[in-house]
Amino acid sequence: MSVLTKICGLTTPGALDAALDGGADFVGAVSFPKSPRHLELIAAAALFERARGRARVVAVTADADDALLTEIALILRPDLVQLHGSETPEQAARAGLLTGAGIIKALPVRTADDVASAAAFEPVVDWLMFDAKPPEGAALPGGVGAAFDWALLAGRAFARPWFLAGGLSPDNLAEAVRITGAPAVDVSSGVESAPGVKDPGRIAAFLEAARSA
Numbered sequence: 001m002s003v004l005t006k007i008c009g010l011t012t013p014g015a016l017d018a019a020l021d022g023g024a025d026f027v028g029a030v031s032f033p034k035s036p037r038h039l040e041l042i043a044a045a046a047l048f049e050r051a052r053g054r055a056r057v058v059a060v061t062a063d064a065d066d067a068l069l070t071e072i073a074l075i076l077r078p079d080l081v082q083l084h085g086s087e088t089p090e091q092a093a094r095a096g097l098l099t100g101a102g103i104i105k106a107l108p109v110r111t112a113d114d115v116a117s118a119a120a121f122e123p124v125v126d127w128l129m130f131d132a133k134p135p136e137g138a139a140l141p142g143g144v145g146a147a148f149d150w151a152l153l154a155g156r157a158f159a160r161p162w163f164l165a166g167g168l169s170p171d172n173l174a175e176a177v178r179i180t181g182a183p184a185v186d187v188s189s190g191v192e193s194a195p196g197v198k199d200p201g202r203i204a205a206f207l208e209a210a211r212s213a
């Protein structure tokens, strides 16, 4: 069995090519100015043009207002928009209408109740993403390299396809998929050599691990 893969926070042609050549199914551009992975939309549009038709392009943002969502749709033209903030189901539905893109809703997980919050989003989004709740005071809502208790997802079924995210790496991917049964996985920090600096070798290793997971 193999899982679908998303490599997030790509900022350079070399890293994006490593993801595309390694067979990533989704590639993510972060639009969140506090992030070391942030790209201006015009730069992201130029960079991600090479991904069209090879992988699905995901615009990753958090608590974006209508104006930013509209700019993302017009300039980057992503296949999917990933909402990684505290968006409500109503806001997620609105984001889908505004952008015309598919919606991934990221849910911060620490407890079983956090997993249960997926139910409210299932009718209005295309994908769910279960990611670790960032540590108290963290500057970013995602991309912090923290994992949660994967057993919370064991044996669970959802009405939408879903990603497992949070602290994944080439070394722990197989175990994470074995425990959770995730159909898709997402990674950022675990394929970096420093915050925001993707390592093409680790991207290749992650994608190889996903093929045999």
Ligand SMILES: O=C(O)c1ccccc1NCC(=O)[C@H](O)[C@H](O)COP(=O)(O)O
Pocket: 008, 009, 028, 030, 032, 035, 036, 037, 038, 060, 061, 062, 084, 131, 140, 141, 142, 143, 144, 145, 146, 165, 166, 167, 168, 186, 187, 188, 189, 190
């Ligand atoms: O990665 C960021 O900098 C980021 C900033 C703002 C919102 C979301 C962000 N990343 C979301 C992702 O999809 C990450 O890949 C996900 O949180 C997993 O990150 P990691 O634990 O570092 O693998």
